[in-house]
Amino acid sequence: MSPLTLYQLVGLMLLCAGLFGIIRRRTLVGMLICVELMLNGAGLSIVAAGQLTEASAVLGQLATLFVMGLAAAEATLALAIIVVVFRRFGSVKTSDITTLKE
Amino acid sequence: MQTMAHVAFGVYAFIILAGAILAVASASLVRALVGLITTLLGVAGMYLLLASPFLAFMQLLIYVGAVSVMIFFAVMLTHAQTGGDESAPAPVRKFLLAAAGAAVPALVLGGLLYHRGVSGAAKPAVVGVEKLGTGLLGAYVLPFELISVILMVAMCAAVLLVWEKRGKRK
Known part of the structure; x- marks a missing residue:
C-alpha cells in the first residue's frame, strides 16, 4: 500500500469513529468531542493529499490551517450554545431537549 | 530510515x-x-x-x-x-444505528481507496514556513483575513449568548 493510502485510511478511521460517536452520544458535550475527531480526520487527509501528490503542498497545509481556525470558532460557539441550553433546560442530554417552544 | x-x-x-x-x-x-x-x-x-x-x-x-x-x-x-x-446502558437499537452510520462511509470510502486509490509519492514534499507565509499574504490573503473576522464574530457571539443581565439572575 502506498503511504498516501495509509494516511487516508487513518483519516477515514477518525471520520468513522466520529460518526459512530456523534450518533451514540447522549450529551451535547460528547457530540462536540466527536465533531472534533471528524475535523481532525479531515485535516490529516487534506495534508496527506497535499504533501504526497502533485498537488500544491502549500495549499494543503494552508487549507488545514483554515480548518483549524474554523474549528476553534465552531467550538467557541458550540460552547456558548451548550451553556445557553443548559441554563434553559437544566440539562444537556439530547433526550431532555425536545421542545421547541414552551 | x-x-x-x-x-x-x-x-x-x-x-x-x-x-x-x-x-x-x-x-x-x-x-x-x-x-x-x-x-x-x-x-x-x-x-x-x-x-x-x-x-x-x-x-x-x-x-x-x-x-x-x-x-x-x-x-x-x-x-x-x-x-x-453516559453511564446508563444505551439502547441496542441506537448502538446498531450508530454502527450502521459509521459502516456506510467506511465501506464506500474504503472501497474507493482500495480500488481507485492514488499511489502518491513515497516521500512528502518539504515546504518551508516562509512559503506558507508568502501563500497566506499572497494568493490566500482574503481567506486569511476572513478567518480573523470569523473568530471575532464567534467571540462576540459567545459573549452575547451567555450574557446575564444584572438583576435577572435566578
Whole structure:
C-alpha cells in the first residue's frame, strides 16, 4: 500500500469513529468531542493529499490551517450554545431537549 | 530510515486509534476528552511524519491548547455528573444505528481507496514556513483575513449568548 493510502485510511478511521460517536452520544458535550475527531480526520487527509501528490503542498497545509481556525470558532460557539441550553433546560442530554417552544 | 518511519507511523496510528476508542466509548465525559487529546497528539505526530512541523505546532497550540480547554470548560459549566453522563446502558437499537452510520462511509470510502486509490509519492514534499507565509499574504490573503473576522464574530457571539443581565439572575 502506498503511504498516501495509509494516511487516508487513518483519516477515514477518525471520520468513522466520529460518526459512530456523534450518533451514540447522549450529551451535547460528547457530540462536540466527536465533531472534533471528524475535523481532525479531515485535516490529516487534506495534508496527506497535499504533501504526497502533485498537488500544491502549500495549499494543503494552508487549507488545514483554515480548518483549524474554523474549528476553534465552531467550538467557541458550540460552547456558548451548550451553556445557553443548559441554563434553559437544566440539562444537556439530547433526550431532555425536545421542545421547541414552551 | 524508511523502517523507522514505518515504526513511527505504526506508533502514531495506534495512539490515534486508542484515543478515538476512548473518546467514543468511555462513559465519563472527562475521560472522553482525555481520549480526544490523545488522538490530537497522535495526529500532530502524523503531521511531523508528513514533513509539516508548522502544522504540528499549530495542532498542539490550537487543538490541545485551546479547543480541549474550552471543552473542559463546557464539561464544568454543564455540571457533568461524577458517575458519567453516559453511564446508563444505551439502547441496542441506537448502538446498531450508530454502527450502521459509521459502516456506510467506511465501506464506500474504503472501497474507493482500495480500488481507485492514488499511489502518491513515497516521500512528502518539504515546504518551508516562509512559503506558507508568502501563500497566506499572497494568493490566500482574503481567506486569511476572513478567518480573523470569523473568530471575532464567534467571540462576540459567545459573549452575547451567555450574557446575564444584572438583576435577572435566578
